[in-house]
Amino acid sequence: MTDSWPQADLDPVRRLRVLAASVRFPVYVAEVVLPASPEQVWAAASDLERELPRCLPTLRSARIRSADGDRLELLATGTLGQRARFDVVLRPGWCLMRSRFVLGAMAAVPEGDGTRFAALGGFRLAGARLAGPLLTVAGDRAMRTFTAPFRR
C-alpha cells in the first residue's frame, strides 16, 4: 500500500524557496532559466573552489579542507585576508553553505530544454537589514558572472 501512497517531495529549487522564506535575516534570492542541461550547469556550480572566487570579488580563495559523503568543510579567504569556515552540503542540484556569519545556497532543476538555476545568499547577523541594498548588488553581480558562460 505504501508503494502507491502519493508522497509529495520538493525539488531543490523549491527547497531553496522554502529556505529563503523561512530565514529571519534578509537574503538575496534569484532564479533564472539557462539554455544548458542541468549536468552542465551543476558541473560549474558544484566546482566551489573555482566558481566562488570567480563570482564573488570579495573572495580570494575557497578551499575544500575535508569531505565526508555529501558534507564538506570549506575554508574561504577574503581579499583582506579574513577567513571563514563553511559547513557545506553538496549533492546533485543542491548546495547549502553555512558559516558563522553567512548563509548561501544554490539549486538546479531541469526545465524544458534548459535548467532552472536558483541562488541564495545572506548575512546571518542582527543588523543585516542594513546590508540589503549591498546584498542585491553583490548578488546580481555574482549571478551575472556565473550565468554568463551559458548565455553565449
Added chain:
Amino acid sequence: MALGELMELLLPYVGRICGPIALQDGPDATQEAMIKILRGIRTLDQPAALFGWARVIAVREAVRLAARRPVTAPLLDEQQAGEILSVQPGTVRSRLFRARTSFRKAWNHD
C-alpha cells in the same frame, strides 16, 4: 539545529502527509507547510511536540490547497455507472449498499 537540517528532517514526513490530501498540489502544499513550520519553529515550547505540531500545519495546508481545486470527478447515476461497468443498475445499487455498510462498520470500529 539549523534550518537546512530541520528541512531534511521534516520534509519526508510533511510530504507524506501533504501528498495524499493535496494530490497534484502536493508539492505546493508541502512548500507552504514547510515555510510555516520553519518560520514558527521558535514558538514551539516543547521539542518533543515537533512532529505532532508539524503534522497539524501540514494537514491544514494540504486541505487548504486541495479545497481550492474544483472537484473534477464526474458524478454518475446508477444507470451510467452500470453501463460503464457492464452490470445492471440494480447490481450497482446493491454494490453501493454493501460498500456503504462495510465503510460504516470500519469507521465505527475505529
